[in-house]
Amino acid sequence: MEDHEAELRTVEKELHAVDSKLEDLQQRQADLRNKKTQLKANITKSSKTDSAGNKGESNDFSSSSKLKETLKSVFKIGNLRPMQLQTMNATLSGKDCILIMPTGGGKSLCFQLPALLSKGVTLVVCPLASMMEDQVMSLQSHSVDAAMLNAGSDKDILKKVQEDMVDHNASLKLLYVTPEKLAKSKRFLAHVEKMYKAGRFARLVIDEVHCCSELGHDFRPDYKFLEIMKRQFPEVPILGLTATATSSVIEDVKKTLNIEHSTLLKAPFNRPNLFYEVREKPGVNTEVMDDIQKFIDTKYPKQSGIIYTFSKKESEEVAADLQSRGIKAGCYHVDVSAQERSRVHRAWIDNSVHVIVATAAFGMGIDKPDVRFVIHHSLSKSIESLYLETGRAGRDEKRSHCIIYYRLQDVFRHSPLVMTEQTGLANLYDMVAYCVDANKCRRSLIARTFGEVLDRSQCNRMCDHCENPCEVEKKDITKLCSSLLQILDKASTGESKLTASKVFDALQGKGPAANRVKGTETSADRSWLEVILTHMLLKQYVREDFHFTPYSNISYIIPGKKADLLRTGVDEVHIELKGARKSVQSVPPLKAKQSRHSSHSSHSSHSSGSGSQDRQDVRGSGEPRSSRHSEPERQRSGVKRSSSDQNSPNLKRKR
Missing domain, CATH: 1.20.5 (Single alpha-helices involved in coiled-coils or other helix-helix interfaces)
Incomplete structure (x- = not known):
């Protein structure tokens, strides 16, 4: 029986x-x-x-020659980038259109230049004050009459702008407002109606138009108000701009804005001058800062860059640390006073401050061409966000660096904040998979997110994986995964929950005896256990369970939906590790452009190294790094070691 x-x-x-x-x-x-x-x-x-x-690129459009003349006389630019002329001709002909163009591709010029050829005012909706301020500053430096209105605008400026909106003799060409200004100020909307009746409403431009869609990665409720604009001002053409949007988001945006039959224009996705890299984030912040300082001093001393941090507190701490090291840095986040934010922003634009340390809110619409690096002190919440944020580098088309410092602990800081979003956790885990992958082209992984296909050869050795490709070795980790799951099963039996840190302690024979399971103890170090847990999380053998208190958000680890496959022995779990380095043929330099502008996971074990000084072209340095012998599997991780890790006793390499 x-x-x-x-x-x-x-x-x-x-x-x-x-x-x-x-x-x-x-x-x-x-x-x-x-x-x-x-x-x-x-x-x-x-x-x-x-x-x-x-059709839009043709010079047969009467506006084409005027556009090119104004481009040279006002903006001092000789040539347009791909899809700019087509977009300008479309909006000048009165068509509704949506443009998808990479960050740094020149979206702002697509409405700024047509505004100068149009009668009346181009109303531009922007999500951030810093974004508006940057563009207005740039336009005014070219003697273009542009203004911005937000909650902090002076009464005299507000009165002058409202008079210019309906004055046929006024020189005002572009007016920037936040979506909140349209949605919540009936008085301002009444002035927009007067501008429309006076025949002065030239076009409506909606920057970051993906914010209209609840399906997007950055939905903003006040953008939904814009759905009334086409009904209220039917003769005004709408131009929507975004750097990242899937097909479903674009269709949702069209329905929201009542422009179902609008023209869709799409610029090339790839930014070939950006070098993508992931580095392992040391557990001690001093070592992180040592590595960042070494990178800046070695590659881009006294040059412009952005460092993104997870929190406002971290942005202040990182900025202060850089200043103490002799690097001119400024802090920028929402709790900094508007006056101080403006001062730091202008100082950065003028190059009297070299590095802006900020939360993710900084940078939308920033048109500073000579940003040489974008560093993520902590990983982004999605690959879409990463693409936007790194796209602020290298707008002058010179070689620029994009670095993420990755560590598993940062994932558990992000996850409680994004889990309420429709696809928040899935997007975050895609970002994690990007960081820990060891052999796929970084550029190809980013392209896949947007439904694009990019062959590895098109990377041109402009990511850490393509610059130093390695063989892949597979290792069976079933036993260690089963041990981890046994610890979680015991905790759930006792109606308790464990954080990742307590799970690691139990595996290493540390912490309360009640958390441990006989026969599961291992001598593996913490970094290798993080690799194991990350793999199990991505493959759904375990999952996060969230607990919220008034003071903290806690992420616990519990068995996932595929845990039974492991318990019953149906699944064997394998992981991919970097092996011997492949030989790489030399890649010829590209000519500089004359434009304006079983379940598997992959993990690497190679040190980042500082390499040689970057060349001002769009290829990798081509300098081979010192070869290393393979190390014990427990010392292998999914990302490059930062240079400050090289002396750590657990991370030393044989050379």
Whole structure:
């Protein structure tokens, strides 16, 4: 009887495991069908976009010659970038259109230049004051009459702008406002109606138009108010601009704004002059700062850069630390006074401050061409955010660096904040997978997020993986994963929950005896256990469970939906590790442009090294790094070691 009951339990567990696998296969089938539909739609839209783009690029448009003349006389620019002329001609012809263009591709010029050729005022909706301030400063430096209004605007300025909106003799060409100004100020909206009736409302520009969609990564409720604009001002053409948007987001934006038949224009995705790199973040902040200082002093001394931090407190601490090291840095976040933010911003634009240390809110619409590096002190919350933030580097098309400092602990700081978003956790885990992957081209991984396909050869050795490619070795980690799961099972039996740190302690035979399980102790170090847990998290053998208090947000680790596959022995878990370095053929330099502008996971074990001074072109340095012998698996991690880690006793390499 007991034998039959034991066998029945085994069969039931195995059935559960099979059901779980079937569920995964069905989900994969649904995902592939959706992808197939999306790709077909993209092909159809691309052909339409190409057709629209080819027409807009023609000099047959009466506006084309005027645009080019004004470009040279006002902005002192000789040539336009891809899709700029097409977009300008489309909006000048009165069409509604949406432009998808990479950060740094020149979106702002697509409405600034047409505004100078149009009668009346171009109303520009921007999400951030810093974004508006930067563009207004730039326009005024070119003698263009532009203004901005926000909650802190002076009464005299407000009165002057409102008079210019309806005055046919006024020289005002561009007026920047926040979406909140339109949504919450009936008085201002009344002046917009007067401007429309006076024939002075030239066009409506919506920057960061993806914020209109709840399907996007950065939905903002006040952007929803813009749905009334087409109904209220039907003769005014709308131009929506974004750097990142999927097909579903674009369709949702069109419906929201009532411009279903608008023209979609799309610029090339790739930024070939940006070098992407991930470094392991040391556990001690002093070592992180040592590595950042070494990078700046070695590669870009006294040059412009941005460092993004997780919190306002960290931005203040990092800025103060850099200042103490002789690097001119300024702090920028929402709690800094508007006057101080403006001072720091202007000092950075003027190069009297070299590094801005800020939260993710800084940078939207910033048009500073000579930003040589963007460093993430902590990982971004999504690959879309990463693409936007790193896109603020290298707008002059010279080689620039984009570095993420990654460590698992930072994931557990982000996850409680994004878990309420529709796709927040999935986006965060995609970001984690990007960081820990050891052999795929970084650029290709970013492209995949936006439905693009980028061959590794197109990277031109402009990421850490393509610059120093390595062989991949597979290692069976089933036993360690099972041990970790046993600890979680024991905790759940006792109705307790463990954080990642307590799980690691239990595996290493530390902490309360109640958390430990006999036979699961390991001599593996903490960094290797982080690699194991990350893999289990991404493959759903474990998951996060959140607990919120008035003072803190806590992420616990509990068994995931695929835990039974591990418990019953149905799954064997393998991980991919970097092995021997591949030989790399030399890549010829590219000519500088004359424009204005089983479940597997991958983990690396190579030191970052400082390399040689970056060249001012768009290829990798091509300098081979010192070869290293392979190290014990427990010392291998998913990202490069920062240079300050090289002397750590657990991270030393044989050379």
